[in-house]
Amino acid sequence: xxxxxxxxxxxAALVGSVFLSFSLMLPSAQAAxxxxxxxxxxxxxxxxxxxxxQFLARDGIRDQLIAWGVNPDDARTRVDSLSAQEVAQMxxxxxxxxxxxxxxxxxxxxxxxxxxxDILGFTDIFPFVRSVRD
Amino acid sequence: MxxxxxxxxxxxxxxxxxxxxxxxxxxxPSHELLPRAAVELxxxxxxxxERYQCGPAALAMMLDWSGTSVGSQxxxxxxxxxxxQGSLQPELVAQAxxxxxxxxxxxxxxxxxxxxxxxxxxxxxxxxxxxxxxxRWHYAVVxxxxxxxxxxxxxxxxxxxxxxxxxxxxxxxxxxxxxxIVTLRPGHIPATAEPGPYLAAAFDLExxxxxxxAATAYRAGINQWPGHPGLRVALANHYYTAGRTLDAAExxxxxxxxxxxxxxxxxxxxxxxxxxGRWDQAEAAAQQAVRFGGPxxxxxxxxxxxxxxxxxxxxxxxxxxxxxx
Numbered sequence: 309x310x311x312x313x314x315x316x317x318x319x320a321a322l323v324g325s326v327f328l329s330f331s332l333m334l335p336s337a338q339a340a341x342x343x344x345x346x347x348x349x350x351x352x353x354x355x356x357x358x359x360x361x362q363f364l365a366r367d368g369i370r371d372q373l374i375a376w377g378v379n380p381d382d383a384r385t386r387v388d389s390l391s392a393q394e395v396a397q398m399x400x401x402x403x404x405x406x407x408x409x410x411x412x413x414x415x416x417x418x419x420x421x422x423x424x425x426d427i428l429g430f431t432d433i434f435p436f437v438r439s440v441r442d
Numbered sequence: 443m444x445x446x447x448x449x450x451x452x453x454x455x456x457x458x459x460x461x462x463x464x465x466x467x468x469x470x471p472s473h474e475l476l477p478r479a480a481v482e483l484x485x486x487x488x489x490x491x492e493r494y495q496c497g498p499a500a501l502a503m504m505l506d507w508s509g510t511s512v513g514s515q516x517x518x519x520x521x522x523x524x525x526x527q528g529s530l531q532p533e534l535v536a537q538a539x540x541x542x543x544x545x546x547x548x549x550x551x552x553x554x555x556x557x558x559x560x561x562x563x564x565x566x567x568x569x570x571x572x573x574x575x576x577x578r579w580h581y582a583v584v585x586x587x588x589x590x591x592x593x594x595x596x597x598x599x600x601x602x603x604x605x606x607x608x609x610x611x612x613x614x615x616x617x618x619x620x621x622x623i624v625t626l627r628p629g630h631i632p633a634t635a636e637p638g639p640y641l642a643a644a645f646d647l648e649x650x651x652x653x654x655x656a657a658t659a660y661r662a663g664i665n666q667w668p669g670h671p672g673l674r675v676a677l678a679n680h681y682y683t684a685g686r687t688l689d690a691a692e693x694x695x696x697x698x699x700x701x702x703x704x705x706x707x708x709x710x711x712x713x714x715x716x717x718x719g720r721w722d723q724a725e726a727a728a729q730q731a732v733r734f735g736g737p738x739x740x741x742x743x744x745x746x747x748x749x750x751x752x753x754x755x756x757x758x759x760x761x762x763x764x765x766x767x
Contacts, residue, residue, distance in 0.1 A: 340741055340748060342738060347672050348641060348642045351672060355639070
């Protein structure tokens, strides 16, 4: 048992040092290249920002924002200042938007609009939402 | 805290009245689609589904149409989850990719669906045949459209040519979140593709361990959108990973000539040129990247500093200016 543990530790140390030396040996160029994965994520972020802005520009939403005294242009600008994580979070909510126009859909719809405006810091209804303006 | 709660409730109730019509607006099915010719993709094979196995059957039809022969039974074994009596979208997508197909999620609009059909591409769709709170999920393949009768043709369940009024279909599709994909041989481009999502779809091939198929898709994308820098960067990264630094640099330099360069492209080009020992050009490219700025500007400055540090005969001609953002 003891031997087994010691062997495991020794192996772990060996593997660790091999990894470390490999990472030190990586060519310097690779360290600063923009990888394709990062590129794709960046594109997706821009796409999501775009969709959020389109959502805020939709007739029903625009009217509601104005009814609450929120300038729709301010809302759009604020989307630009959202972090990648916040954009992803909001974008996830958008996916849940009801597609049909039934009663259940309307309730969910309002819930989501309020959630979005909460995140943007225009309303403060849900205690679990941390506004980007906090 | 009763006061804010009460006002919140009031606000929600008020909005309920307001939003009643707003929610119906954007997705209401419309027949005002562009008039277009009737289409039926008769080449799409038909596998009648066994009980609950519409996912594997639909995917097998898509894959066979695109030229990979797989039986629906083979897919069923991999895809079907008995406890759920069905398959999940990500698993369908992953399986299509394992069969070396580019999977492109179409925009959830009737227009996109019809455009793909018109281009000869069948579309695998997810429908909810019942109601949102009592769902009956179903996968089918859309293979045709008859504008005169306002009907779509589907390979669906045990029906080879399932006719469904467009408006009915759009309702069931909307309840499936308008999810639909085309699966194409790498090198072919979906009719409704946009460069950003296309790049993501091609990269997914690379991430699934199919670098050559991804490269084929990148090349086709560059032909389609010569002005898009990302596709060129992706192809160059592919070459670089394969140890083909010269090819990688050439891809990016062609991008510069085609006017399709951005900060990321110049950044990577600078490092490749430095690896090739072309210091003057490397420095110039790094300077260009810094000039572009943007969200990666920090990285561009590091690149410039790196190139200058490695530059043999006494560093760069133009010193890096500190604080230059």
